[in-house]
Amino acid sequence: MARFWNVFTLRNLLVLSLAINVSFMLRLVYVTVDIKREHMMAVDRSQREALPMQGAYLSVSSATSSPSLATFPDGDRDRAINLDHGDPTMYERFWQQEGDKATIVIPGWQSMSYFSDIGNLCWFLEPEFARQVLRLHKIVGNAVTENRHIVVGTGSTQLFQAVLYALASQDSEEPVSVVSAAPYYSSYQAITECLKSGLYKWEGDARSFAKEGRFIELVTSPNNPDGFLRDSVLNRSGGVLVHDFAYYWPQYTPITSSADYDIMLFTVSKTTGHAGMRIGWALVKDREIAKRMVKYIELNSIGVSKDSQLRAAKVLKVVCDSCESSSNTTESLFEFAYQLMVERWQNLRVAVKHSGMFSLPEFSPGFCKFTGRIFEPLPAFAWLKCEEPIEDCESFLRSNKILTRGGRHFGVGPQYVRISLLDRDDNFDLFVERLSSIRKDNLYQHMGE
Amino acid sequence: MARFWNVFTLRNLLVLSLAINVSFMLRLVYVTVDIKREHMMAVDRSQREALPMQGAYLSVSSATSSPSLATFPDGDRDRAINLDHGDPTMYERFWQQEGDKATIVIPGWQSMSYFSDIGNLCWFLEPEFARQVLRLHKIVGNAVTENRHIVVGTGSTQLFQAVLYALASQDSEEPVSVVSAAPYYSSYQAITECLKSGLYKWEGDARSFAKEGRFIELVTSPNNPDGFLRDSVLNRSGGVLVHDFAYYWPQYTPITSSADYDIMLFTVSKTTGHAGMRIGWALVKDREIAKRMVKYIELNSIGVSKDSQLRAAKVLKVVCDSCESSSNTTESLFEFAYQLMVERWQNLRVAVKHSGMFSLPEFSPGFCKFTGRIFEPLPAFAWLKCEEPIEDCESFLRSNKILTRGGRHFGVGPQYVRISLLDRDDNFDLFVERLSSIRKDNLYQHMGE
Structure with a gap:
């Protein structure tokens, strides 16, 4: 037995150990590549989704802009903004921050019945x-x-x-x-x-x-x-x-x-x-x-x-x-969304005031038992009213490439529209900027006359 | 520089290499554990699903037996078999064989719109x-x-x-x-x-x-x-x-x-x-x-x-x-299911013949352009007819703890029932065994009289 061990010199052992290193390295690369491939496919898909579509069946898109796009090229500033649906894409950023926490893995043989x-x-x-x-x-x-x-x-x-x-x-x-x-x-x-x-x-x-x-x-x-x-x-x-x-x-x-x-x-x-x-x-x-x-x-x-x-x-x-979680570093979904809604409603109200052509509902503050805060409602939709001489608010905004849903769909008059506030940051920001620029002194230009 | 390298003896290098080995081993365990944890949760779930339920709202279950259960305890042989729905659980075995090939990973931030x-x-x-x-x-x-x-x-x-x-x-x-x-x-x-x-x-x-x-x-x-x-x-x-x-x-x-x-x-x-x-x-x-x-x-x-x-x-x-795939070792889904359906229809026809109380449709063979085979249809359901003196086939089979769907639901008479042939192996086998044991000479015993 001792003789068996004697054949191994220190050099032999080193070579063996290095070989094991390489084998582990390969195995790790293999496992990681497998996972990465899944994730890459997912990322690819997401990026594909984020590309603006040509010749869209739904004439324009609420879902076409990249969630991480902080600025947009000049040509893109004229694009239509679809805030007709309540597509809640503003939440993507939160889930990206959460990384793999909410990732789900479903094997092929599960949940068949x-x-x-x-x-x-x-x-x-x-x-x-x-x-x-x-x-x-x-x-x-x-x-x-x-x-x-x-x-x-x-x-x-x-x-x-x-x-x-x-x-x-x-x-x-x-x-x-x-x-x-x-x-x-x-x-x-x-x-x-x-x-x-x-x-x-x-x-x-x-x-x-x-x-x-x-x-x-x-x-x-x-x-x-x-x-x-x-x-x-x-x-x-x-x-x-x-x-x-x-x-x-x-x-x-x-x-x-x-x-x-x-x-x-x-x-x-x-x-x-x-x-x-x-x-x-x-x-x-x-x-x-x-x-x-x-x-x-x-x-x-x-x-x-x-x-x-x-x-x-x-x-x-x-x-x-x-x-x-008691950790201060963990932001809850509700806190993330609340802070975003506070910011969006502030920006929207500033734009509406600056424009002078629109009005928004005013809400009374209430005490929230969940957060312990007193705050005014921050609805997912803005219920916007166009002031005179604008009669059909949906058509007017459409001519300014802002797609909304007109009051008639909700059982009231055409001076109202519903606007989703849950879209991605760049779409929301562009919307607010565009709304703000519509003013009484340039109204007829905005009415396309 | 030479001096720097001189401090490393062969022994030092070996220790270093072994340390790297250990680090790789831990990393690999960590990555694998992460994947395994997801899979274990999935397996856990599946096994929980496979437990027979007590006080079921749907009075009995087609989906309660373990897919891998080859034999069943004697007490289990009297259980009701629900073949009313076309629950295609016979396919679970194929997807288990395929392992991770069809596993899907969806990150929390994907597919939100x-x-x-x-x-x-x-x-x-x-x-x-x-x-x-x-x-x-x-x-x-x-x-x-x-x-x-x-x-x-x-x-x-x-x-x-x-x-x-x-x-x-x-x-x-x-x-x-x-x-x-x-x-x-x-x-x-x-x-x-x-x-x-x-x-x-x-x-x-x-x-x-x-x-x-x-x-x-x-x-x-x-x-x-x-x-x-x-x-x-x-x-x-x-x-x-x-x-x-x-x-x-x-x-x-x-x-x-x-x-x-x-x-x-x-x-x-x-x-x-x-x-x-x-x-x-x-x-x-x-x-x-x-x-x-x-x-x-x-x-x-x-x-x-x-x-x-x-x-x-x-x-x-x-x-x-x-x-x-050109490999002979890879069985296609269609081949797996075809072989199973051939076997099930053979067993079912033997049981029906042995019983003498039922009949099944007869089909003409046809040439399949996909497989190049000539074969008789192997339907997902058996359209079983009860022979006289059985009048209501659904009720009769129900009294034998075989749940099926009666002819009246399909616009015809009560002498017919539809029976799913896509259930798990143990349920199908028990059904065939039970059907085979119903014979003219013991019919009144099976009619509960």
């Missing part, structure tokens, strides 16, 4: 997503979750339709009326009417609703488009309230109390900025209503993407963790 | 998914893709509704009739009727349809539930055909030609087994119809999960790669 949790009333609900939803509401304190069923949907858009189906009666001769106080979210009407359903019927502004019979009142609070906190306006029997709380988060409005209603809708899009996931959730008190909502989603899409639910769970977990 | 490809008519379609869809059709040769628009949907279920919306007229007083030759896919009726739409109306069996006016005929080929290849049965003007090709893949039926129709629907669920993704696609010739389908999906769910589209792209890529 239709079923997520067959013991649950909502059999397509991923348990980990449900856990993080409950955890987030507990941390933020914006909704009561005790004795509620969670129903997951392909965005809160699908959940809204599930609610209509669940509340309508299959046996009734008359469709149930659907109303909301104007200005109301434009999609409510479009969705309710699109299939000419015999189960429910859009009846418009809740304030002017005088019809007999059963009704559903949609209460969006903070309201889309105008940002005000809302309560039901119809104070009579025969109605069911549906609360859309897409924007009841501490970056948009003070969390004054824990909402405690029968049917409450939420969406990941406006909470964390992940609109592309198409994930929303409902908190529903009544078991039969929840069951009928599940039935609708079963018929409409046989459940909800598991991949997106798993990713949403991961993203919500990172948000919860960042709120619970 | 609503938009995927604003230059495309279908603005929520992920370009890489579209590329792999085109590639797969080209490889398999089951559908013509030239001059078609791809519309992605939350499963082909959502696409079916998008087609109804797109083909119906918003202005017409009369709803368009929707028909399909019986036995037809049970969900067609349920979905068409559920909202009492004024745009379209379910009119049942196409063979007995005699109404005037516009109609949509749904042609499912191979047919769900009975597996036969189909053509339109209504040969008259005023109709539009919609081809549901969910099962037109070479593991289920010979690919005899490249389908070339105006509206063709496909789904990832039945192609690769990833039902939980909820991803389907339509190939649509007419631009206006495609645009209206996109409009429906915009209203119904503001697009389709990006995460699932990206994962579907990856999975389809692996399938394409496995088909194109």
